[in-house]
Amino acid sequence: xxxxxxxxxxxxxxxxxxxxxxRCTITDDTVASERDPEMSQVLLGLLVLYEDLSYTSRQRTExxxxxxxxxxxxxxxxxxxxxxxxxxxxxxxxxxHELRTPLATLTLLVDCLIMPLHSHSPNEPSDVVVQKRQxxxxxxxxxxxxxLVVEMLDVSRITGGGLELSLGPVDLRxxxxxxxxxxxxxIQRRHITLTVNAPDPVPGIWDAARIDQVITHLxxxxxxxxxxxxxxxxxxxxxxxxxxxIRDHGIGIADEEQSKIFxxxxxxxxxxxxxxxxxxxxxxxQIVQASGGRIKVxxxxxxxxxxxxxxxx
Amino acid sequence: xxxxxxLPLMIVDDDDDLRDALADIMTAQGYEVASFGDARxxxxxxxxxxxxxxxxxxxxxxxxxxxxxRAAQLENPTLAVIPVVVVxxxxxxxxxxxxxxxxxxxxxxxxxxxxxxxVARYAARAANAPGPLTD
Numbered sequence: 001x002x003x004x005x006x007x008x009x010x011x012x013x014x015x016x017x018x019x020x021x022x023r024c025t026i027t028d029d030t031v032a033s034e035r036d037p038e039m040s041q042v043l044l045g046l047l048v049l050y051e052d053l054s055y056t057s058r059q060r061t062e063x064x065x066x067x068x069x070x071x072x073x074x075x076x077x078x079x080x081x082x083x084x085x086x087x088x089x090x091x092x093x094x095x096x097h098e099l100r101t102p103l104a105t106l107t108l109l110v111d112c113l114i115m116p117l118h119s120h121s122p123n124e125p126s127d128v129v130v131q132k133r134q135x136x137x138x139x140x141x142x143x144x145x146x147x148l149v150v151e152m153l154d155v156s157r158i159t160g161g162g163l164e165l166s167l168g169p170v171d172l173r174x175x176x177x178x179x180x181x182x183x184x185x186x187i188q189r190r191h192i193t194l195t196v197n198a199p200d201p202v203p204g205i206w207d208a209a210r211i212d213q214v215i216t217h218l219x220x221x222x223x224x225x226x227x228x229x230x231x232x233x234x235x236x237x238x239x240x241x242x243x244x245x246i247r248d249h250g251i252g253i254a255d256e257e258q259s260k261i262f263x264x265x266x267x268x269x270x271x272x273x274x275x276x277x278x279x280x281x282x283x284x285x286q287i288v289q290a291s292g293g294r295i296k297v298x299x300x301x302x303x304x305x306x307x308x309x310x311x312x313x
Numbered sequence: 314x315x316x317x318x319x320l321p322l323m324i325v326d327d328d329d330d331l332r333d334a335l336a337d338i339m340t341a342q343g344y345e346v347a348s349f350g351d352a353r354x355x356x357x358x359x360x361x362x363x364x365x366x367x368x369x370x371x372x373x374x375x376x377x378x379x380x381x382x383r384a385a386q387l388e389n390p391t392l393a394v395i396p397v398v399v400v401x402x403x404x405x406x407x408x409x410x411x412x413x414x415x416x417x418x419x420x421x422x423x424x425x426x427x428x429x430x431x432v433a434r435y436a437a438r439a440a441n442a443p444g445p446l447t448d
Contacts, residue, residue, distance in 0.1 A: 097373075100402035104421035105331040111425030112338055146422050 008039055015046045022057070024050040089156040096153035103146050110139045151279050155264065158286050165207040165290055172202035172211065172242050172311070173235045179215040180233070183223065190228055198235040202242045204313050210287045211311070214295075217280035218246045218307050225305065226250035241293075242311040249304035258297055284309075320439055322432060323365035324348040325355040325382065326400065327374040331421075335369065338425065339432065352377035356385055359392050366439035367432060370416075372401040383416070396435050 018024055026047045034040035114135050157163060176198065180187075187194050222231045226248035234245045253261060264282045281295075288295045292312045299305035322344045326332040329350060336348045347363055349355035352374055359365075368386075372379035379399065386392045402421040419428065 097402050100421045101328050101331060104400075104402065104423065105328070105334050107422040108331075108334050108338060108425055108428070112334075112341075115425065142422075 008036070008042075011039070012042060012046070015043070019046065019050045019053065022054075026050070085159065089160050092152050092156040093160075096149050096156065099145075099149045100153075103142065103149060106142050107146065110135065110142055114139055151283065154283055155279055158283070159264075163286060163290050165210060167205050167207055170204060170206045170208045170211065172204060172206070172244065173198045173200070175208060175211050176215050176233060176235050176244060179212055179219055182216070183219055186223060190223065192223065192226065192228060193230040194233065195230065196233045196235075198233075200236070202235055202237055204242050204311060206291055206311060207287075211291070214284040214287050214309060215244065215246075217284045218244075218309070221280060221307070222246050222248040222250070222305075225252075229304070237313065238310075240313055242313055244309040244311075245306060246309075247304065247306040252301040252303050252305055253297065253299040254301050258299060261297065262295070319345070320364065320366040320436075321345040321347040322436075323355060323358075323363070323368040325352055325368060325374075325379070326350065326371035328371070342429065342432075344432070344436070352379065352382040356382055359386065359395070360389070365395060367435040368395060368397045369432075370397050370399050372399060372403060396438075398431060398435070 015024065015026060024047065026043050028047075031040055031044045031047060034043055114132075154163075176196070180194070180196065219231075219233070227250035229249040231249075232245075232247045234243075236243055261281050262285045264279060285295050288309055288311070293310050295307065295309050297305055297307050322339050324332055324335050324339070324346060326335070326348075327350050332348050332350060336346045339346050347358065347365060349358065352370075353376060355368075356377070370379045370382060377385075379401070383397060386395065386397070396416075398417045398419060400419045400421060400423070417431065419431065
């Protein structure tokens with residue numbers, strides 16, 4: 001050590017060096033036995049300084065340990081969460097798969113029962129008319145179940161990062177027409193006026209089945225939440241983009257709810273007004289985004305909603 | 314009915330009700346049906362000389378799966394030419410299923426109006442094809 005001298009400054013410097021290195025040889029006895037009162041005060045001050053520094057250092061170590069524990073716990077929780085989500089998705093996939101087989105049998109048998117009843121004779125007994133109506137209801141319910149199951153499977157696939165698009169040449173106008181044809185009976189039953197503005201073909205390269213799904217979800221929503229009022233659909237090319245607009249004049253969506261409707265399991269509308277998994281808009285958004293496009297909503301409560309789908313050409 | 318009644322439609326599905334429903338429907342449509350709940354038995358029947366105009370093949374089956382059945386079928390040049398339509402409850406086919414061969418896939422559940430034209434198309438193809446299939 002360079003502190004060879006025994007003068008007061010040398011001693012103070014030596015103690016400071018020790019304190020700097022995290023140790024201290026000053027004790028209460030050293031302070032008490034110091035003959036020079038000034039030096040005694042200085043030693044006491046150094047001792048207090050050392051204790052303060054030690055205390056701060058201990059606190060820092062404890063804080064660092066606590067932070068590390070929190071980080072470890074957070075990592076554990078995140079991993080648990082990831083595993084829980086993976087387990088949920090796996091479960092959904094298995095459930096959906098297991099439900100598809102009985103649904104396949106039901107679908108075929110219902111179709112089989114309905115098929116010979118398509119012909120209509122004028123003097124049909126009333127019980128046959130009722131039976132036909134019941135079979136149509138049965139078919140509708142089977143289709144509804146099927147939609148729910150397919151939605152469940154889609155969720156597990158999309159959240160698992162497995163949404164694959166089968167791209168091919170598609171006329172968007174045809175897709176919209178096909179979807180509307182499927183809803184024709186429903187639209188008539190509800191006495192809804194639906195107008196379509198699609199003057200020209202809108203050809204592009206998309207996944208026809210997935211785009212069909214998007215339009216189906218949006219039309220289904222417009223019918224559900226449209227309060228029986230007119231619905232307008234347009235398909236056209238705007239600024240080098242294929243644009244589908246579906247506008248209803250129904251219950252609409254409050255501002256604070258609009259950001260939630262594209263979330264998975266969006267409970268906002270589903271829970272309040274209609275049954276369903278609350279997945280349709282989330283799914284629609286996932287598909288549109290995977291196709292390189294975007295989907296947006298403009299809505300006011302009691303005035304209706306306008307959904308716009310933009311797809312790159 | 315454009316089907317060739319002499320050539321059977323083979324149905325391979327381990328689900329008893331679905332297999333029976335399919336068999337009943339197709340029989341009512343005028344097809345001769347050979348249905349199997351076990352892929353090995355179906356493969357043995359093919360090797361034994363049964364020549365269907367189409368095989369409706371389920372994929373996920375205990376014992377021999379549909380994938381394994383298809384692989385075995387493709388290994389045998391005589392059997393490899395028999396067309397297959399996969400009927401599956403799997404929402405998403407793995408790459409292995411697609412690389413096996415470019416077969417048509419019907420996802421369960423499918424409507425009768427989807428299934429019938431598919432079967433009719435293969436029946437018509439078999440009826441019009443030259444060679445042993447039109448026997």
